[in-house]
Amino acid sequence: MYFANAGPENTAATVDQAVKRARELKIEYIVVASNSGNTAEKFLGQGLQIICVTHQIGFRNPGEDEMEPEKRQELEEKGVRVLTTTHLLGGVGRAVRSKFGGLYPGEMVAHTLRMLGQGVKVALEISVMALDSGLIPHGEDIIAVGGAGRGADTAVVIRPEHSQNIFDSRIKEIICKPSG
Numbered sequence: 248m249y250f251a252n253a254g255p256e257n258t259a260a261t262v263d264q265a266v267k268r269a270r271e272l273k274i275e276y277i278v279v280a281s282n283s284g285n286t287a288e289k290f291l292g293q294g295l296q297i298i299c300v301t302h303q304i305g306f307r308n309p310g311e312d313e314m315e316p317e318k319r320q321e322l323e324e325k326g327v328r329v330l331t332t333t334h335l336l337g338g339v340g341r342a343v344r345s346k347f348g349g350l351y352p353g354e355m356v357a358h359t360l361r362m363l364g365q366g367v368k369v370a371l372e373i374s375v376m377a378l379d380s381g382l383i384p385h386g387e388d389i390i391a392v393g394g395a396g397r398g399a400d401t402a403v404v405i406r407p408e409h410s411q412n413i414f415d416s417r418i419k420e421i422i423c424k425p426s427g
Contacts, residue, residue, distance in 0.1 A: 248423040253365065255398025257425070262289045264423045265390050265402040269295055272404065276389040278377045279399065280369050284318040286392070286399050287327055297327045298382045300373040303334060328382050335372045335379075335410055356413070364424045366401020369393025371416060374407035385409070388419060400425050 248264055250257045265277060278298045281287035287299035299322060304312050312331070319329050334341075340351035350358075360368035370391035377383045387406065394400040404420040 249426040250400055250423065251425070252427060253395045253400050253425040255394070255396070255400075257394075257400035257423075258286060258289065258398035261392060261394075261399040261402050261423055262286075265392050266290070266293050266295070268402070268404065268420070268422050269293075269390050272388065274388055274390055274404070276383045276387070277392060278370075278373050278383060278389055279392040280373050280394065282313040283397075284314050284322050284329075286394075287322060287329075291325055291327070296383075298377045299327050299329045300376055301329065301331045303332060306334075330377060330380050330382055332376060332380065335376050335413075336368070363421070364401055365395035366393040366399070366424055367403060367418070367421065369395075370401060370403045370405060371407070371413075371418065374405050375410050375413055375416065378407045379410050383407075390422070 276296045277290055279287045281299045282302045287297055290297045301314050322329055336353040336357040340353040343351055357368055360371055370393045374391045383389055388404055390402055391405050392399045392402045401424040402422040403418050406417045408415040
């Protein structure tokens with residue numbers, strides 16, 4: 248499925264398509280980028296293992312967690328595993344670029360993935376982060392859901408590898424994404 252534009256107006260269709268494909272392929276795990284928790288919440292009640300990956304603390308403002316503590320607790324009580332950690336393709340490389348200029352390997356990978364869309368980049372990144380954190384099993388296909396900013400507009404079937412082997416990750420299907 249291709250959307251005319253990127254954005255949160257595609258969230259409901261993205262959730263529907265991701266859940267439908269998970270059922271067809273008998274995939275148990277959905278890894279979803281969700282800073283507020285609202286997008287992750289849309290996957291509840293589907294009988295799937297949901298892993299919500301947020302921005303790291305301090306991503307927008309020093310010391311700030313974009314997810315309200317009450318929302319995090321509510322999601323966790325409903326069985327969602329919430330991961331808040333350093334961005335795989337940002338982190339120290341972004342700090343070096345900001346301080347000294349240049350472009351570094353993680354950012355090159357990120358820019359390359361963005362040629363397929365921001366959501367595809369996010370999907371690979373959060374999948375590897377979830378795998379590195381032990382929240383999804385190694386060697387299994389999962390569905391990863393991302394987008395650009397708020398909401399979700401991209402879902403992919405992916406078999407991620409740990410960060411030290413990221414180039415062995417396989418994006419097996421693009422379920423939906425913006426066409427532009």
